[in-house]
Amino acid sequence: MGGGGELTPTSTPSSPSSSSESLPPEFAEYVAVSPVSDDDGSDECCVCDDDEVDAIRYRQLREAKELYFNRQLREAKEIITRYKPGDWVEGVGGAKAGHFLLPEITTLLLVGPRGSGKSTLVNRITRVFDKDDDPFAPARALVSCNSKSNGTIFLREYPIPRNSNAICVYDTRGWSNDPEKNFKILHQWMTKGISHGETTMWDNDEGNKTGDIKPLGRQYSFLGYITRKVNFVIFVVDGVAVLESTDSNNKGYTEILHQTFMYPFLSIGDDKPVVVVTHGDRLSIQQRAHVQKELAELLNIPAQQIYDIPGSDDYQTDMAVLDMLHYCVRHAEQNLPVKLNYHLEVLGRETLNKMAEQLMGLDAVIEVAIIFLCIVILLLRFSDKLVQA
Numbered sequence: 001m002g003g004g005g006e007l008t009p010t011s012t013p014s015s016p017s018s019s020s021e022s023l024p025p026e027f028a029e030y031v032a033v034s035p036v037s038d039d040d041g042s043d044e045c046c047v048c049d050d051d052e053v054d055a056i057r058y059r060q061l062r063e064a065k066e067l068y069f070n071r072q073l074r075e076a077k078e079i080i081t082r083y084k085p086g087d088w089v090e091g092v093g094g095a096k097a098g099h100f101l102l103p104e105i106t107t108l109l110l111v112g113p114r115g116s117g118k119s120t121l122v123n124r125i126t127r128v129f130d131k132d133d134d135p136f137a138p139a140r141a142l143v144s145c146n147s148k149s150n151g152t153i154f155l156r157e158y159p160i161p162r163n164s165n166a167i168c169v170y171d172t173r174g175w176s177n178d179p180e181k182n183f184k185i186l187h188q189w190m191t192k193g194i195s196h197g198e199t200t201m202w203d204n205d206e207g208n209k210t211g212d213i214k215p216l217g218r219q220y221s222f223l224g225y226i227t228r229k230v231n232f233v234i235f236v237v238d239g240v241a242v243l244e245s246t247d248s249n250n251k252g253y254t255e256i257l258h259q260t261f262m263y264p265f266l267s268i269g270d271d272k273p274v275v276v277v278t279h280g281d282r283l284s285i286q287q288r289a290h291v292q293k294e295l296a297e298l299l300n301i302p303a304q305q306i307y308d309i310p311g312s313d314d315y316q317t318d319m320a321v322l323d324m325l326h327y328c329v330r331h332a333e334q335n336l337p338v339k340l341n342y343h344l345e346v347l348g349r350e351t352l353n354k355m356a357e358q359l360m361g362l363d364a365v366i367e368v369a370i371i372f373l374c375i376v377i378l379l380l381r382f383s384d385k386l387v388q389a
């Protein structure tokens with residue numbers, strides 16, 4: 001479940017229901033067309049009573065559904081794992097991937113209030129791919145256990161999937177209570193870039209003065225990590241906090257969301273960040289739909305730009321993660337900066353075209369002049385003959 005405005009789930013694919021009405025037509029190829037067979041898988045007809053037939057049909061449908069969902073998931077995952085920077089550049093106006101400054105790795109920046117679930121989201125995204133590659137791999141990002149925790153002080157780069165050199169997400173520190181400080185740090189990340197291990201400190205950090213924290217970051221500074229340009233932003237919000245804020249008179253949470261979301265530097269080109277709603281597993285389906293509607297209105301974006309990705313482990317959440325990554329990377333590729341030499345090439349081509357046009361204009365002037373001259377000569381000769389006559 002997730003983006004694409006599907007915050008109102010129908011059936012939960014991870015627990016297939018017995019109803020065949022909601023099954024997509026593609027199911028047909030998975031459902032056995034042969035007579036209901038016995039447990040041993042033989043096609044021989046057995047004498048079964050109605051209950052047994054129902055039970056076998058139910059099992060077949062469930063297996064068909066699982067096969068179908070597994071295939072969908074595999075295909076969606078392959079789209080992401082096959083991707084390389086530049087693959088999804090759209091050749092508009094004759095542009096080609098080679099005309100753009102392609103990033104070494106497409107970089108997605110996670111931003112959001114403290115405790116909104118940014119680090120949990122890193123782990124949730126990773127789990128989608130770990131299921132195939134290494135099902136027992138430990139979680140990667142450090143999740144805060146309580147509100148007193150400082151959270152993610154050091155920016156961290158996480159390739160997606162773990163060994164990828166095509167996509168990475170950056171986990172960042174939750175926002176300060178002072179909007180000005182948030183804008184300052186967001187401006188810095190979005191204009192100067194981000195690098196693994198960079199610190200983010202707030203004045204009110206309890207027990208950790210900047211001086212105490214900086215030495216801890218030395219392990220990062222020795223390696224001199226590459227600075228990445230942000231290619232797209234993922235704006236993470238806590239669905240429970242949104243619901244509490246909209247249903248009460250305390251609009252603090254939604255106000256800070258609105259204010260920060262509208263900050264122009266968070267947009268890449270005209271594209272505003274994608275929104276991820278977490279903590280949805282603590283809400284009912286109706287509440288989740290309500291949160292999505294409220295956020296769409298508050299942030300003035302279509303519901304398709306809002307992805308419901310709780311920490312829970314099911315097919316719909318896996319699909320929402322993959323959809324969301326797909327959305328981010330597609331939009332990142334639509335907004336890549338143009339190479340300087342392409343600019344020069346275009347400029348050169350335009351100048352040459354202009355010169356050719358001018359020369360063509362000159363040609364026309366010369367042609368007219370020659371014709372005029374010919375006419376004058378003819379007239380002169382004609383007038384000479386007239387005088388002689």
Ligand SMILES: Nc1nc2c(ncn2[C@@H]2O[C@H](COP(=O)(O)OP(=O)(O)O)[C@@H](O)[C@H]2O)c(=O)[nH]1
Nearest residue numbers: 114115116117118119120143144278279310311
């Ligand atoms: N139930 C539930 N808890 C979540 C979810 N996302 C985050 N949490 C919890 O919220 C707390 C803060 O999460 P964290 O990822 O550290 O937030 P961050 O500060 O944005 O990185 C942790 O206790 C998480 O376990 C979610 O989708 N559902």
Ligand SMILES: [Mg+2]
Nearest residue numbers: 118119151152
């Ligand atoms: Mg965190």
